[in-house]
Amino acid sequence: MLKKIKKNYPLADLTTFKIGGPAEYFIKISAKEELKEAFAWAKEKNIQVSILGGGSNLLISDQGVKGLVVLVKNEKLSVHGERMAVGAGASLAKVLSHAISCNLSGLEWSNGIPRATMGGAIRGNAEAFGCSISDIVETVEVFDVKKNKFEVLSRSMCFFGYRKSVFSANKNLIICEAVLKMLRKNKKQIEELVERSLEFRLDKYPNLPSAGSVFKNLDPEEIKKKNSLFFDREIKNKIGRQGLVGAGLIIDFLGLKGKTIGGAKVSLEHANHIVNTGKATADEVAQLISLIKTQARNKFRINLREEIQYLGF
Numbered sequence: 001m002l003k004k005i006k007k008n009y010p011l012a013d014l015t016t017f018k019i020g021g022p023a024e025y026f027i028k029i030s031a032k033e034e035l036k037e038a039f040a041w042a043k044e045k046n047i048q049v050s051i052l053g054g055g056s057n058l059l060i061s062d063q064g065v066k067g068l069v070v071l072v073k074n075e076k077l078s079v080h081g082e083r084m085a086v087g088a089g090a091s092l093a094k095v096l097s098h099a100i101s102c103n104l105s106g107l108e109w110s111n112g113i114p115r116a117t118m119g120g121a122i123r124g125n126a127e128a129f130g131c132s133i134s135d136i137v138e139t140v141e142v143f144d145v146k147k148n149k150f151e152v153l154s155r156s157m158c159f160f161g162y163r164k165s166v167f168s169a170n171k172n173l174i175i176c177e178a179v180l181k182m183l184r185k186n187k188k189q190i191e192e193l194v195e196r197s198l199e200f201r202l203d204k205y206p207n208l209p210s211a212g213s214v215f216k217n218l219d220p221e222e223i224k225k226k227n228s229l230f231f232d233r234e235i236k237n238k239i240g241r242q243g244l245v246g247a248g249l250i251i252d253f254l255g256l257k258g259k260t261i262g263g264a265k266v267s268l269e270h271a272n273h274i275v276n277t278g279k280a281t282a283d284e285v286a287q288l289i290s291l292i293k294t295q296a297r298n299k300f301r302i303n304l305r306e307e308i309q310y311l312g313f
């Protein structure tokens with residue numbers, strides 16, 4: 001274990017933002033047993049542990065991350081009928097491509113999400129086009145840090161909701177593996193959905209480094225309660241998928257598309273994405289996030305909440 005742990009390990013390239021300082025200690029684990037050993041090592045040293053998946057929903061501090069950063073890379077993948085057993089470190093892209101080759105449907109919506117892993121997707125209940133990872137999760141095996149043991153949770157024990165789960169509420173539950181229950185379908189049908197998902201993303205998403213949507217979409221009732229005039233005039237006819245109001249719409253109303261601080265910019269293609277135009281720092285991204293939140297609160301009395309996760313702040 002000690003041999004595999006590196007000091008001062010650069011993290012920026014492990015994120016889609018391409019931003020952030022080094023990990024004080026770093027380990028890449030490819031089997032769940034190594035996860036347990038890594039936590040035992042950190043406990044002995046009395047340092048905290050942070051988990052990194054594909055780094056596609058993360059802002060890492062310019063100062064880096066204190067303690068041990070564990071990159072979850074167990075990529076095991078096996079198919080049993082309509083079920084797939086998947087390691088938390090397997091990328092959604094890899095799982096999708098395997099699913100297509102086995103004529104299994106359920107993950108088509110994820111095509112084009114860069115680098116995301118099964119662990120990160122389950123933690124945040126990733127979704128698109130009205131489908132979500134929770135639709136196909138049957139069980140999740142976790143390492144429970146407090147109990148120092150592995151446990152299997154059924155889907156109902158995962159408490160999935162919009163961009164949340166028991167894993168986002170309880171940082172002591174580290175996702176190791178999952179069993180997905182998919183549907184056998186005609187390959188052509190599957191491939192059509194896969195294509196459509198990619199076309200949509202190529203059309204809408206900026207092609208500079210980003211971490212996807214910065215803010216969670218909003219409950220229309222919350223907007224109505226806080227600012228009924230604004231709701232009636234601008235929002236009520238623009239309620240989108242899942243009955244939510246896009247955070248990008250609010251940022252657009254604020255006139256902040258294209259707003260730049262240093263190398264960080266609100267994307268012109270999608271107002272809920274902040275892009276790294278080249279040399280953005282985490283500090284500049286955080287300042288831009290803070291500016292958007294302040295203006296949303298001051299102008300519309302709306303509280304925007306981050307979807308992206310912070311590491312090292």
Ligand SMILES: Cc1cc2nc3c(=O)[nH]c(=O)nc-3n(C[C@H](O)[C@H](O)[C@H](O)COP(=O)(O)OP(=O)(O)OC[C@H]3O[C@@H](n4cnc5c(N)ncnc54)[C@H](O)[C@@H]3O)c2cc1C
Nearest residue numbers: 051053054055056057116117119120121126127175211212
């Ligand atoms: C261009 C672009 C498009 C995107 N489109 C979408 C989209 O359509 N829909 C969508 O839902 N998301 C989208 N995202 C956001 C992102 O890809 C998802 O949130 C993804 O599920 C994050 O997975 P990850 O492995 O990259 O997690 P990371 O970014 O590495 O981590 C995110 C959080 O999960 C935790 N975590 C990671 N692995 C584990 C584990 N094994 N156990 C416990 N906790 C863990 C981390 O500690 C962190 O708190 C997009 C991102 C980009 C860059």
